[in-house]
Amino acid sequence: MAEAKITYRAKDPTKCPLCGHQFYHEVMHTGGGRMNAANLSDELHRGYNPSQKYGAVYPLLYPVVVCPQCWYAAYPKHFMVPGSMSKDMISTLQKKSDERKKMIRPLFDHVDFKRDRTLAEGISSYVLAAACYDEFPKTLSPSFYRGLSFLRAGWLARDINTVQPNEHYDYMAEIFLRKASFFYYEVLIRQEEGSETLEDVTHYGPDIDTNFGFDGVLYLIGVLQLKYGGERNSAKRAAILKSAQTTVSKIVGFGEFSKGKPSVLLDLGRELYNAIKKELQALG
């Protein structure tokens, strides 16, 4: 019997705008019962049931394009954007190639973007993307993409923890999710001060199957702050949670506001509103 393939290589090569290396990005086959959708988590993450034929599949391993030579990483629509990549940006990203590789070393023993991706490459692809987006212009919504990348890295770190428990991957997940909570909150702050826009974002995700739009971002700000918010000062934490609660109330608002919004988001939003309320009472 032929091996049950989960992925294939893109027919057309991708050329790295930093080092000129040409490679074939790995893409997931979507049909044939590979994606056996399960529940949606309170973080809007879609679970997939393993199938007998394909085993466990992780569709999130493949969205980020990574150059196997210099480890430049970005989402497909940004991997090569000639008009938006200044000479300075390209030269900084070129210089940081070694830094990127060093950054991943403490996380996994072996990472190789020439081979078919494993959870190690999948997680690393998001950590690398988060680092590369730090150099991206404000018009391309870098805070949003950094938050999204750390969120997905956190989910995949949880997956690897399930496969290989007792290797501290749960701790790794916690760190990534804390970073995600920071950057999602930054999205809100930068929107308000007008220093970054979300105009360039077409798929807010946060997962690949559903686009919850800007409402999803607002919801995630609340859920991530509640679960992973890094603020230790209780007065400051209360202030952040209060602002998150106001934001969430806008999504689940009654009457006109909630028209046309996915009911799953409204239900989760209401639960979140009450959970934040409880936490605020506990903080005093």
Ligand SMILES: [Zn+2]
């Ligand atoms: Zn490259």
